[in-house]
Amino acid sequence: MCTATGSPQPNISWYRNRRLIEEDEKYSLKTSTQLTIRNIAREDTGSYTCRATNKAGSVEELLSVKILDGRIEVxxxxxxxxxxxxxxxxxDSGAYHCEATSPIGRDQKSMHLDIQYAPKxxxxxxxxxxxxGNSVNISCDVTANPQASIHWRKEGIDLSDINKPYVSIYKKGTKILLEITPAVDSDFGSYNCTASNRIGTSSQEFTLVQAGKQIR
Structure with missing residues (x-):
């Protein structure tokens, strides 16, 4: 629905992809302020333009149409x-708007849906x-809501609790990087990245292999 006021009373026209929409089997324009799309399908998703024009000028409003998939039911x-x-x-997270209309007016309520999930x-x-002697960055890339706390471990020991100059942990975007410069043979092997939030906990194993040696 698109409403406009002016003097003289403006004419309303609808456009999609800069093409004028005319009434046919697909579109109904019983009143110029209301565009009805018949047999709506996914390809009808997109932006529609409402243009109000009189001899004093014109103004446009861009409206977005999103087609609900089979998971969503009203x-x-x-x-x-x-x-x-x-x-x-x-x-599915984001803002949702509910609008109620009647012949004497309309009202709208906005709500925000926040989907929380365990680390992935x-x-x-x-x-x-x-x-x-060669530095390497091992990347643990995690998504979670709420944000997860990340711990790197080797053989059950939390690497953030040890003081080794050749081991550092830092964040880059959604990634938690373990930078390590192997000094001895025991610095190679398995490393564990564990991510936790109040929804759950997940772990992923990484292997640092000494170049020239086979993985056992």
Whole structure:
């Protein structure tokens, strides 16, 4: 719906992709202020432009249409409307707007949906190669909501609790990097990255291999 006031009364026209929308089997324009899309489909998703024009000038408003997929259902009963989302995903987070209209006016309520989930690892590389005296960055890439706390461990020992000049841990975006410069043979082997928040805990194993030696 698009409303505009002016003197003289403006004419309303609708556009999609800069093309004028005219009434046909697809679009209904019973009143110029309201555009109805029949047999709506996913390809109808996108931006629509409402243009109000009179001899004094013109003004445009950009409206966005998003087609709900099969996971989302709107239920109405006795003056109430509820939105049901099945198999909810992190991408469903965001602002939702409910608008009620009647012949005497309209009102709107905005709500924010925050999807919380346990840590998930995005890292695909789990094996790294280096040699004594050569620095290497082992990357633990994690997504979580709320934000996860990250701990690097080797043989059960939390690396943030030890004081070794050749080991450092720092953050870069969603990645927690373990920078290590192997000094002895025991610096090679398995490293564990554990991510935790109040929803859950996840771990991922990484292997630092001494170049020239086979993985056992």
């Amino acid at each position: 239920r109405r009963q006795k003056g109430k409307s509820s939105l049901h989302i099945r198999n909810i995903m992190p991408s 690892f995005l890292s695909t590389q789990v094996t790294y190669y280096s040699w004594e």
